[in-house]
Amino acid sequence: MAVTIREVASAAGVSVSTVSRAFTAPDQVQPKTRQRILDAAARLGYSPNPAARSLRGGGTGTLGLIVPDIANPFFPPIVKAMQARARRLGYTVLVADSDEREADELETIAAVSKRVDGLVLWASTLTEDRLRELAAQMPLVVVNRHVPGIAEVRISLSAGIAQAVEHLRAYGHRRCAFVNASRTELSRGKSIHESFEALDMSLVELGPYEPRFETGVHAASLVAAHEATAVIAHNDLVALGVLHQMANLGVSVPGQVSVIGIDDTLLASVSTPSLTTIRIDPEEIATRAGDLLIDVIGGRTDTADSPFVEIGSRLILRASTGPAPTH
Structure with a gap:
């Protein structure tokens, strides 16, 4: 039998309405209380019903992620980590591949945008003007692109x-x-x-x-x-x-x-x-991108200031590098 919201409320020591707000309006719940609720939900195996939430609030309970090439081994760990993070926050993730072509990306966005509350676009091929138009229509986060006025996950190499x-x-x-x-x-x-x-x-x-x-x-x-x-x-x-x-x-x-x-x-x-x-780090990218998108969806960012988070990098030494040959 599926775990109910009442069981989560009982396990967390809060009211049913507080559990509901923790998933649908997290900014209205104290961080410590919300974390206690999330921990209880994870322990019991509870997840909110996205369809019911959609009927109540007009949202889909789904985040969109469009990547340039899902066959690139870099992306599957990011998809997996973002799904785990979204699930913990009461969302699901819809993933699509743009095949690194502007026409395909536009077509994919048109299809996906109707089914999600917001989009993460990775290395978008679209022009800045098109991205601004899209950001005016729905919550948007870009990765590996800088467009003033649009929330961004910046990977610093x-x-x-x-x-x-x-x-x-x-x-x-x-x-x-x-x-x-x-x-x-x-x-x-x-x-x-x-x-x-x-x-x-x-x-x-x-x-x-x-x-x-x-x-x-x-x-x-x-x-x-x-x-x-x-x-x-x-x-x-x-x-x-x-x-x-x-x-x-x-x-x-x-x-x-x-x-x-x-x-x-x-x-x-x-x-x-x-x-x-x-x-x-794929997990850090996925977590920060998902959290930033949820903040944009909830209106907790000022896009006029181009909110962004930055992910760092470091060298991993293995066997493919060595001394330069001597002639």
Whole structure:
């Protein structure tokens, strides 16, 4: 038999109405009391009825998450973590894939927006004007995009990239390549170029391409042409493509070329060789994005000030980096 709201109220030592407010209007409940209610609900296995809440308040009880490529191993842990966080707060999550195409993203938004209370858009390909129009129509949070007036989860790669470049310099690398796989996210390339310039190291940029495994395969041949002894790829997926093609070309990693990815996906730790990468915590991203969206839905942010939260990064050392080859 399903757990009732009365059982949760009894377990938490509060009234039924307080339990209801904890899920439907959390800002009206004291944080300690609300946490006690959430703990009791989790312990008993209770979750609010989204359909009933929709009838009462006009909401759907659902959060939308649109990612550019669900096949990228970076995203499944984020989806899972966001679902867990949303469930704890009385929501479900509807996930869709834009396939990194503006037309597909627009079509997906049109379909999903009718069924959710708000949207998280990851690395959106839409113009700023279109995003502002969308934000005027419904609660919106963007990830890896900065648009004044729209709530944002900002992933800062500065620390991780600086650590990566220092690591390569310490190993004697002086000429490196960056495989750029994004036409919309400019901050990543900017941080990489600034870090190399700060240490007076040479950097050649390849791309921009699409952030796919095949991009790394294509770029691997160009790395040798530019005589680079190290590669920083846009993400782990691209870096794994580089590793794969280097092996096909008979190029030793890290003996002849060192390779660094970005994301720290599961595949990074099990590749051959294991991939040195810049870690971004998927659980932290999912939690902060979900919480920020719920705040926007509840009107607890001032979008005029472009509310944002920032997620940091750090270098994870593995076997794909080593000393620069001596000639």
